[in-house]
Amino acid sequence: MNNKAIGIFDSGIGGLTVYKALKEKMPDEKMIYLGDTARLPYGSKSAETIIKFSEDNAFFLLDRDVKIIVVACNSSSSYAVPNLQDKLDIPVLGVIEPGAEAAVKWSKGCIGVIGTTATISSKAYDRAILEKDANANIIAKDCPLFVPLVEEGWLQHPVTRLVIEEYLLPLKEQGIDSLVLGCTHYPVLKNSITDVLGKDIKLIDSAEVVTEKVYSILKSLGWLRQGRSVGVQEDEFYVTDFPERFKKVGEIFLNRKIEKVTAVSI
Amino acid sequence: MNNKAIGIFDSGIGGLTVYKALKEKMPDEKMIYLGDTARLPYGSKSAETIIKFSEDNAFFLLDRDVKIIVVACNSSSSYAVPNLQDKLDIPVLGVIEPGAEAAVKWSKGCIGVIGTTATISSKAYDRAILEKDANANIIAKDCPLFVPLVEEGWLQHPVTRLVIEEYLLPLKEQGIDSLVLGCTHYPVLKNSITDVLGKDIKLIDSAEVVTEKVYSILKSLGWLRQGRSVGVQEDEFYVTDFPERFKKVGEIFLNRKIEKVTAVSI
Numbered sequence: 001m002n003n004k005a006i007g008i009f010d011s012g013i014g015g016l017t018v019y020k021a022l023k024e025k026m027p028d029e030k031m032i033y034l035g036d037t038a039r040l041p042y043g044s045k046s047a048e049t050i051i052k053f054s055e056d057n058a059f060f061l062l063d064r065d066v067k068i069i070v071v072a073c074n075s076s077s078s079y080a081v082p083n084l085q086d087k088l089d090i091p092v093l094g095v096i097e098p099g100a101e102a103a104v105k106w107s108k109g110c111i112g113v114i115g116t117t118a119t120i121s122s123k124a125y126d127r128a129i130l131e132k133d134a135n136a137n138i139i140a141k142d143c144p145l146f147v148p149l150v151e152e153g154w155l156q157h158p159v160t161r162l163v164i165e166e167y168l169l170p171l172k173e174q175g176i177d178s179l180v181l182g183c184t185h186y187p188v189l190k191n192s193i194t195d196v197l198g199k200d201i202k203l204i205d206s207a208e209v210v211t212e213k214v215y216s217i218l219k220s221l222g223w224l225r226q227g228r229s230v231g232v233q234e235d236e237f238y239v240t241d242f243p244e245r246f247k248k249v250g251e252i253f254l255n256r257k258i259e260k261v262t263a264v265s266i
Numbered sequence: 267m268n269n270k271a272i273g274i275f276d277s278g279i280g281g282l283t284v285y286k287a288l289k290e291k292m293p294d295e296k297m298i299y300l301g302d303t304a305r306l307p308y309g310s311k312s313a314e315t316i317i318k319f320s321e322d323n324a325f326f327l328l329d330r331d332v333k334i335i336v337v338a339c340n341s342s343s344s345y346a347v348p349n350l351q352d353k354l355d356i357p358v359l360g361v362i363e364p365g366a367e368a369a370v371k372w373s374k375g376c377i378g379v380i381g382t383t384a385t386i387s388s389k390a391y392d393r394a395i396l397e398k399d400a401n402a403n404i405i406a407k408d409c410p411l412f413v414p415l416v417e418e419g420w421l422q423h424p425v426t427r428l429v430i431e432e433y434l435l436p437l438k439e440q441g442i443d444s445l446v447l448g449c450t451h452y453p454v455l456k457n458s459i460t461d462v463l464g465k466d467i468k469l470i471d472s473a474e475v476v477t478e479k480v481y482s483i484l485k486s487l488g489w490l491r492q493g494r495s496v497g498v499q500e501d502e503f504y505v506t507d508f509p510e511r512f513k514k515v516g517e518i519f520l521n522r523k524i525e526k527v528t529a530v531s532i
Binding site: 037038040044045117144145148149151152158159162163166241242245 | 303304306310311383410411414415417418423424425428429432507508511
């Protein structure tokens with residue numbers, strides 16, 4: 001198992017924040033990333049459809065012989081992970097559970113949760129948090145402008161600063177002590193969000209928390225790769241549509257070029 | 267034919283700008299609007315799929331006995347209108363042709379075209395304009411933040427002003443004399459865009475130009491409705507998903523409540 005790859009899928013490009021966190025923690029591991037860009041967004045689709053698409057994605061990665069699958073998509077994490085865990089023989093992890101767990105562990109008072117309109121309306125984080133702490137105090141807010149701002153690359157732009165203030169200062173005023181970044185795009189805005197909210201509000205970055213989980217699972221199974229680092233160019237990136245756009249926007253996420261992105265149909 | 271309704275479809279909510287323009291010009295007419303919110307966005311889908319979805323939408327409206335169909339969606343207008351015109355016995359109009367025609371008629375120099383990333387990459391407006399004037403000088407720019415800004419209702423917000431400046435001042439500096447609003451959401455931002463660009467740059471609003479076309483076709487066929495105005499509450503609104511969201515965001519477009527939005531599957 002040790003030399004097999006870590007598989008990651010997302011409906012699009014946001015999962016690259018998870019890829020990046022995994023790669024930083026485990027540079028020796030080979031990663032295979034699939035973005036289902038032809039069928040995004042998942043957030044506006046039914047649970048049934050999301051489960052079906054997620055299975056397609058998981059089987060694509062299984063065919064490439066991965067040892068663990070990270071579901072770096074909130075909608076898939078919310079609806080499809082239990083089903084995948086039942087069906088597959090390898091470990092499957094979503095981003096919602098680890099995010100909720102970290103929030104409950106950290107917060108002493110009120111937990112803020114932000115995400116796309118679809119994620120927030122689904123109340124997936126609320127449910128996951130309340131399962132762990134039935135008395136948790138949660139304030140959820142959708143931030144629909146964050147994804148297009150990230151994809152424009154306006155990470156430190158005055159517009160982005162203003163939008164962050166508009167969305168998040170009311171949460172600060174309501175006394176949140178932690179903020180779950182409930183969308184895989186948002187970690188790219190972490191510095192700008194901290195500039196607005198200050199350092200006393202803990203940002204819960206699901207990319208980071210899921211990475212810790214993956215590491216501890218692989219370690220406990222004895223499946224960590226031994227030996228030399230796998231160069232980032234040896235990692236494999238697949239999309240179901242628009243590889244050029246993935247390359248271009250991917251640079252914003254990774255701060256480096258992705259040389260090769262392969263279009264596949266699944 | 268006179269008493270039959272005008273049918274309008276869009277992949278989502280943006281087509282309400284077209285509905286609004288039609289209603290202002292022809293208050294006597296009954297309108298039936300369909301937003302295919304379960305399957306949006308169309309911009310990221312293949313031509314084949316867009317043609318298939320557009321047919322579904324058109325047949326839904328035909329079943330409700332409309333006399334003309336307005337395709338208030340740029341992707342459908344670009345790919346599906348000729349096919350619908352072949353297949354259906356009633357007139358079918360898209361938003362791209364009238365927009366391109368108005369731009370060529372008006373411009374003495376350089377035509378600006380703005381739209382979503384999908385519309386701009388498709389070069390649908392470029393093609394339609396060049397067909398009418400092979401020497402036309404076109405500057406196209408995608409403005410991916412405009413749709414989420416409109417859907418947030420931030421029409422006069424300082425953020426919106428800044429984004430408009432960032433996107434459109436370079437086009438002004440490059441000397442455009444007209445600007446095609448190549449997305450059905452954008453007419454809602456017309457005042458803010460004029461504030462930034464000044465009144466010398468003509469805004470070509472496809473909702474308005476397609477309305478003129480519809481009026482002249484119905485008039486020439488003798489199909490205009492005679493007699494009393496049809497109240498806006500008698501118009502029918504259908505969506506394939508999320509009627510509540512359509513109601514909420516619809517208010518931003520129409521400046522009034524939509525009392526009844528019916529969810530249908532097509």
